[in-house]
Amino acid sequence: MNLRDIGEFGFIARVSRGCLIRPDNIIKAIGDDAAAFTTAPGAVTLITTDLLVERVHFLRHAIAGFDLGYKSLAVNLSDIAAMGGTAREAFVSLGIPENCALEYLDEFYRGMQTLAEQYAVNILGGDTTGSKVDLIINVAVHGLVPPAELLGRDGAKPGDIIFSTGFLGESRAGLHLVLNDIRIDTPELEMLLRAHHRPEPQLREGRFLAQRPGVHAAIDVSDGLSSDVGHILEASSVGARLYAEKIPVSASLADFCARFDFEPVDYALSGGEDYTLICTAAPEHADQLAADFQKTFNRPLFAIGEITATRQMELIYPDGRLASLTPSGWNHFKEK
Amino acid sequence: MNLRDIGEFGFIARVSRGCLIRPDNIIKAIGDDAAAFTTAPGAVTLITTDLLVERVHFLRHAIAGFDLGYKSLAVNLSDIAAMGGTAREAFVSLGIPENCALEYLDEFYRGMQTLAEQYAVNILGGDTTGSKVDLIINVAVHGLVPPAELLGRDGAKPGDIIFSTGFLGESRAGLHLVLNDIRIDTPELEMLLRAHHRPEPQLREGRFLAQRPGVHAAIDVSDGLSSDVGHILEASSVGARLYAEKIPVSASLADFCARFDFEPVDYALSGGEDYTLICTAAPEHADQLAADFQKTFNRPLFAIGEITATRQMELIYPDGRLASLTPSGWNHFKEK
Numbered sequence: 001m002n003l004r005d006i007g008e009f010g011f012i013a014r015v016s017r018g019c020l021i022r023p024d025n026i027i028k029a030i031g032d033d034a035a036a037f038t039t040a041p042g043a044v045t046l047i048t049t050d051l052l053v054e055r056v057h058f059l060r061h062a063i064a065g066f067d068l069g070y071k072s073l074a075v076n077l078s079d080i081a082a083m084g085g086t087a088r089e090a091f092v093s094l095g096i097p098e099n100c101a102l103e104y105l106d107e108f109y110r111g112m113q114t115l116a117e118q119y120a121v122n123i124l125g126g127d128t129t130g131s132k133v134d135l136i137i138n139v140a141v142h143g144l145v146p147p148a149e150l151l152g153r154d155g156a157k158p159g160d161i162i163f164s165t166g167f168l169g170e171s172r173a174g175l176h177l178v179l180n181d182i183r184i185d186t187p188e189l190e191m192l193l194r195a196h197h198r199p200e201p202q203l204r205e206g207r208f209l210a211q212r213p214g215v216h217a218a219i220d221v222s223d224g225l226s227s228d229v230g231h232i233l234e235a236s237s238v239g240a241r242l243y244a245e246k247i248p249v250s251a252s253l254a255d256f257c258a259r260f261d262f263e264p265v266d267y268a269l270s271g272g273e274d275y276t277l278i279c280t281a282a283p284e285h286a287d288q289l290a291a292d293f294q295k296t297f298n299r300p301l302f303a304i305g306e307i308t309a310t311r312q313m314e315l316i317y318p319d320g321r322l323a324s325l326t327p328s329g330w331n332h333f334k335e336k
Numbered sequence: 337m338n339l340r341d342i343g344e345f346g347f348i349a350r351v352s353r354g355c356l357i358r359p360d361n362i363i364k365a366i367g368d369d370a371a372a373f374t375t376a377p378g379a380v381t382l383i384t385t386d387l388l389v390e391r392v393h394f395l396r397h398a399i400a401g402f403d404l405g406y407k408s409l410a411v412n413l414s415d416i417a418a419m420g421g422t423a424r425e426a427f428v429s430l431g432i433p434e435n436c437a438l439e440y441l442d443e444f445y446r447g448m449q450t451l452a453e454q455y456a457v458n459i460l461g462g463d464t465t466g467s468k469v470d471l472i473i474n475v476a477v478h479g480l481v482p483p484a485e486l487l488g489r490d491g492a493k494p495g496d497i498i499f500s501t502g503f504l505g506e507s508r509a510g511l512h513l514v515l516n517d518i519r520i521d522t523p524e525l526e527m528l529l530r531a532h533h534r535p536e537p538q539l540r541e542g543r544f545l546a547q548r549p550g551v552h553a554a555i556d557v558s559d560g561l562s563s564d565v566g567h568i569l570e571a572s573s574v575g576a577r578l579y580a581e582k583i584p585v586s587a588s589l590a591d592f593c594a595r596f597d598f599e600p601v602d603y604a605l606s607g608g609e610d611y612t613l614i615c616t617a618a619p620e621h622a623d624q625l626a627a628d629f630q631k632t633f634n635r636p637l638f639a640i641g642e643i644t645a646t647r648q649m650e651l652i653y654p655d656g657r658l659a660s661l662t663p664s665g666w667n668h669f670k671e672k
Contacts (some may be wrong), residue, residue: 002438008464011438015445019459021452022424026460035461037425039480047461049476051429055468088358089373093387093474102338102347109351116357123355124362125371125383127474128344132391134467138429138474140385144375284359 024253031235032152032184033082033220034143048079053137054134060100062178065107066114067197071089073080073112075222076141077119077201078275082220083152086143087119087203092126095136119203148282151279155216156236160280160307163290163321165205166299167250168225169264170195172271176260188252199275206277208296214285224272226325230313232280239312242269242305242325269315269325339537356527367571368480368488369418369556380486380521382479384415390470396436398514401443402450403472403533409448412477412560413455413537418556419488420546421481423455427529428462431472449495455539460639470530487545487615491552492572496616496643499626501541505588505600506531508607512596531588544632550621560608562661566649568616575648576604578641578661605651606663616643 003011018032028036028046034048052072054060063071070122073090080087093110109123110154116123121141174196176182184190195207202220209215217236219228229240249257249264256266281289286303293301308314313325339347352366363380366370371383388408390396399407409426416423428448430514432441443460452459457477464649510532513516513525520526545551553572555564561583565576585593586601593600617625622639644650649661 003432003434003436003441006438009628010462011441015441018445018449020457021449021459022456026458029458029460030462035425035427039379039381039424039459043375044379045375045478047425047476047478049427049429049461049463049474051431051463051465051472051474053431053465053467053472056431056466071439085552086373089371089383090558091383091385093370093385095387095389095392095472096339098339100339102342105339105347108352112545113354113357114626116355120358122357122359122365124365124373126366126386127387128348129389130392131389131470133469136387136389136472138385138476140383140427140476142381142383142473142478146424150493154366218551 033079049140066111067110069111081206082142085143091139095131149210151218153235158309161286166276169267170272171273191252214282218279221274221287239308239310248302276336369415385476401440404448405444405447416479429474431467436461439597485546487554489571492616494645497622502612505603506609507609527588550618554615557610575644575646584638
């Protein structure tokens with residue numbers, strides 16, 4: 001048996017056994033966007049970590065140092081956002097190959113610090129070492145959340161409305177541009193590239209959702225909408241019905257799909273790296289939640305479907321056709 | 337200018353500027369064994385992280401999965417020990433190349449869990465992803481310490497006695513055995529290999545030192561004795577005098593050095609990866625500290641020298657010869 005047989009999530013399930021040695025005060029161990037535990041009353045500590053490896057997660061020649069630093073921190077802040085928390089301290093490990101210019105690393109730190117400043121996050125430590133071939137980046141972030149405001153993947157209830165805090169699929173379109181070396185010749189393509197290289201962690205949106213009544217579950221879209229909704233369904237033992245025409249597709253993505261002949265909904269469903277938040281909220285609170293979100297952030301909270309009791313994920317097309325969805329975002333190692 | 341020109345510590349100094357964005361409640365930022373900050377009264381939070389990269393820090397064919405897992409966690413627990421803390425939660429990121437067997441990873445987790453159990457540390461999260469060539473391991477550890485018991489590198493005072501909690505140089509001898517493919521044919525060589533592959537984090541010793549009066553500074557020996565004492569001197573703006581004949585050399589290392597014609601003191605001074613603790617203590621408390629350590633741990637606390645006001649590091653030989661020491665342990669990137 002090897003990793004391809006069991007995939008990333010199979011591997012995690014396999015090695016998690018025996019990892020929780022002292023369960024007192026642990027609220028979330030392996031299996032949510034961040035670990036959550038208490039060390040003192042009044043605040044829950046959140047810790048998340050993400051490893052980015054050259055040629056697996058990025059191509060060094062295709063991403064500016066600034067953007068790589070920005071994104072490396074952003075993907076971690078996004079995990080704290082998905083738990084409803086405030087990000088506080090970041091820890092950056094770098095494995096640096098000989099052919100990596102100091103200027104590239106300076107830019108990397110400048111990008112990371114630019115984002116850190118926006119959210120008052122300290123870069124408080126880390127490790128710097130060599131690497132034979134690939135640039136390696138591991139970021140860990142520490143955050144805090146009041147106990148009553150912690151958001152997990154496991155609270156979704158049948159009848160809940162499923163929301164997205166932003167457009168989906170743009171980052172994958174940006175990746176397509178990078179991988180196919182497509183010249184960025186319109187503002188629309190520029191937007192997609194930016195969505196891929198400088199995702200905005202939804203920390204303010206996460207705090208907003210965490211403080212609202214009726215918000216039951218949340219996750220950030222890192223693996224892809226269908227995959228990440230799938231994580232909520234699994235953790236909450238529920239199902240979901242998504243509406244194809246409600247899945248938020250930006251004008252830039254629509255333009256891209258028309259030009260390169262892709263289906264926008266496919267991009268939005270299985271894209272990944274969007275770093276918007278998906279949340280589920282009780283139906284009686286849903287309208288008010290969406291209205292308040294619009295008022296606070298001056299953009300819509302998109303209702304994209306609802307939680308069901310069936311333990312299936314379905315996609316309804318405007319003509320009434322119904323497709324059974326399987327998570328189709330990123331799952332490292334697994335043969336596709 | 338490139339990384340070789342400025343070295344690991346030059347690089348860290350360069351990129352640390354601008355990293356502390358919100359200094360409230362931060363006790364130690366970049367520059368000690370772990371970051372230290374408060375989120376609530378009564379406890380200081382410690383976070384440390386270490387990146388291990390195949391072919392830079394280890395050779396996969398030369399270390400068992402169990403040992404690699406054990407050591408990956410141990411080096412982080414050692415940083416918590418050096419701050420006087422209790423380790424609580426660990427976060428493990430793995431970048432796994434295709435040619436890495438699942439059985440190797442199972443053993444890796446078994447090694448990590450074996451050590452985690454000894455110190456009641458949870459493996460609470462992480463990230464699992466692919467890697468093109470090298471196995472990549474990043475571990476981050478969260479710990480706690482009472483505010484009055486936090487040990488840093490920066491408290492050493494002229495006149496302090498410098499102590500080591502254990503033998504030095506064994507791990508480097510173990511590395512020599514690995515790199516030169518030397519057959520392990522005696523219990524002594526077996527001990528040295530074990531010192532290299534399964535370092536024991538001195539968490540109990542760190543807590544002991546943290547609670548004793550007069551202990552001013554501490555560090556764990558990861559880069560090498562001379563380099564790590566150098567870190568204390570720099571952080572404390574002091575100097576040190578070490579006595580060659582007092583530097584603790586185990587019988588196993590003495591045996592190895594006699595057999596392969598090395599100088600034991602050189603190994604002990606510039607070895608690295610010993611993961612013993614070095615501390616400095618006020619002279620009026622030194623004898624009692626050493627006696628109590630012996631009583632508690634049933635082995636000696638080795639006095640190896642004293643802190644001076646000169647800002648130099650000197651080594652005194654038994655015949656009275658005096659050598660000026662420069663830190664000569666690990667400094668990634670820097671040309672030696």
